[in-house]
Every structure is written in C-alpha cells, then in structure tokens.
Amino acid sequence: MNYKFFPLLFVVLLTSFTSLPNKSNSTTITPETTVSSVSKNVSIYNQLDANSFVLPNFDCFNTALEGFYLLKQKGLITKNILTLVDFSLSSNTKRLWVIDLEKNTILFQTLVAHGRNTGEEFANEFSNQAESFKSSIGFYATGEIYNGKHGLSLKLDGLEKGLNDNARERAVVVHGADYVSESFIKQNKRLGRSQGCPAIPVEMNEKIINVIKDKSCLFIYHPSKNQEILAKLAS
Template sequence: MIYKIYPLVVFLLLSFGKDSKNTTELKTATTKSIAKVEKVAIDVKIENTYNALKSNNFALPELKIFSEALKGFYLLKERGAIQKDILTLIDFSLSSNTKRLWVIDLSSNTILFQSLVAHGRNTGEEFASAFSNSNSSFKSSLGFYATGEIYQGKHGASLRLDGLERGVNDNARERGVVVHGADYVSESFIRNHKRLGRSQGCPALPVELTNEIIQTIKNKSCLYIYHPSRSFAMEEKLFS
C-alpha cells in the first residue's frame, strides 16, 4: 500500500508548499499596497497642509523640502523624540544671502518667522556644499534635530541641539552646535562682504531675532536642515 500512499503525501506536501508560497506572496503584495496607500495619504495630507499655510507675508519654503521635513516631523513626534508642534526648516540649497530659515507653527499652520541663517565657515562661501559630523570641522551638519535647553554662552542666549541621525549629526551637542545670534548674520554684513558671515558650524541667527526664535522653538521641537547633496532614509537613520 505504501506505493499508493506516498504519491498522495508528496502531492499534499507540494500543495501545502504552494499554498504557503501564495499566502506569503499575497501578504507581501497586501503589505506593499497598504504602504502605497499610506504614502499617498501622507503626501495628500502634507500637500493640503502646505496649501493651507498662513504665510504672514513671508515666502513659502519649497514644497518638496517642506514635505521631507514634515514626514520626519510626523515620525519623530510618533516616537516621542519631539513634543511641540513647531517645525524649524533650514534650506541650505539656497544662497546664504537669502532668508532660508522658516519657523512654522503646525498647530495653526502659520509661518512665524523667516530669517537669514549662517552655515559653517568650512561648509562653503555664499553657498553651503560640504558637511560634517566631526569635532573641529567648522562645518554644518544636515538632518533632523530636537531642540534642547537655553543657556547663556559667549553669544548670549543660545539653544542646544540634539542631532537625531546617527553618523550625520548626532555629535551636535558634543561639538557645541547650537542656535545663537551673531552680528555677522545681517543685511549690512551681506552688503559689505557680498555674502553672509559664517559660523563654526552653528545655525546662527540675526541678533535681533534670536531671543524670540529660541524661546519659540526651545524644549523638544523639530529642526530640519536640508541640502540636495544627501539622500535620506528616515526609517534607517532616525532614532528616538
């Protein structure tokens, strides 16, 4: 009888394997479909948020950069790495002679500030082009940060930053990369030198705006520094 039962067992095993494979493929396809739907939903949500921004007569950041920043914001908020509905966006693809920093209140969809902001002296002249996470590099670091506490430093009131991307900006606190005011961040400096002044790697602000901005963004809000030279995978780099 064994010769009659054996083919049946083989058939059942093969059929089970086939069903298992089909089930796995179905699950994979379903997961991909759900992820695609979620991505579309997030993209629509972000575009709607962008279109509803109250500009306060400030220029809007580019949609692509705003979208990347907001996706990171959502992820970091979910993980508890940030707590406030405040997003600070810096676009280092722009000339340092332009106002390339935005502070956005996402709870009211309002742009609160648009400002000049300096990059590191070894990051470039008028345009930012080279970045580092290393001590004494005098270069800016890209990516997502959580804002920290205010302290009084050599530039007056300053705001500590915690880099949230391994190998990209997670040495920020150790390096002393902070938000502070500087007199070389001004329209008059641009007129006299044809470009904005540069920092030792800090996102330095105009003196007259510093206190108001750091009071707004302090204590676990999201700051994102963008540059097109970098490809970015949030899920792999961000941590809480």
C-alpha cells in the same frame, strides 16, 4: 518657491523618498500610503498662512513634515513647532522658517548661517565631526537655553546617527551673530559663516529661541542628502 502642485507632483515625489515606518513601526509603507502621506502634506502646505513671508520649498517642507510626525510618535519632540533650514538656497536669502503646525502659520523667516568649511555663499560640504567647522544636516530636537560666549543660546540634540548626533558634543547651537545680517551681505557679497552652528540675526535670536526651545523639531535640509537623511531617521 511656492509649489502649487501639478499633475506630475506625486510621480516625482514617489521616486524620491525612501520608505518610513508606519505608526506601528512594523509594516513597510506601500506606494498607496506614500501617496496618501504626500497628499496630506500638499494640503497642509497649500493651507499654510504665510503671514507675509515666502513659503519654503515644498520638497524641504514635505521631508520635514514626514520626520516631524515620526519623531513626535517616538516622543523625541513634544511641541507642534517646526523649524526648517533650507541649505539648498543662497546664504544671502532668508532660508530659515519657524512654523506653528497647530495654527498652520509661519511665525518667522530669517537669515541663517552655515559653517565656514561648508561653503562660501552656498552650503555644499557637511560633517558630523568635531573641529570640522562644517554644518550637519538632518533632524534635531531643541534643548535647553543657556548664556554663552554668543549670549542667549539654544542647545541642539542631533537625532541621526552619523549625520548630526555629535551636535551637543560639538557645541552646535542656535545663537545670534552680528555676521548674520543684511549689512554684512552688502559689505561682503555673502552672509558670514559660523563654526558649524545655525547662527541667526542678533535681533531675532531671543524671539526665535523662546518659541522653539524645549523639544521642538529643527530640520536642516539639503537635496543632495535627502535620501540619506530619511534612511537614517527611519533606522
């Protein structure tokens, strides 16, 4: 949904975010600072070159951008590439975006699977536990490429304690899967599901992995957990 902002946007957003540290990591962000931050993110959002794709939900984009800046400041990510996964959306929709923040351009938009125990068509249950077969929300740094049972795959490091920091231990990775396809949706009325990995279409796998590898930011969003995501990231 393309949020072209309206007068009440700032009021709504101000009531939905927890405070994040500023660049010195020592001063609490004031409402005025939050307004300035949201205003900046609205401007970036409205200037995004959709590149024939649909823009992501603004709330998802705004949270992702706040986290991106914080993680970049901490040196946990190094690339100006942001990958968004919006698990508030149906798995039958293209709910993964890869955005080049240097060029302000959406590079890819595609299907992405959630874990088999996270839900059917919609994602609604999340876990950081091994063998849960559930997706984990929050911020990740992309790691190294390897070849595994799903072919070319990309390791992920969860950056939020208790939410996704077991990702590497759980082997939650980006990989291609034949159950992530329009044909699977037509046959089964919903996208296929993974064991917790953000699996993507096989034909998109190599292209996306080579762009987002090596310490770029990947963010998995769900509105029901937004406050928890931000609180964990700021701690």
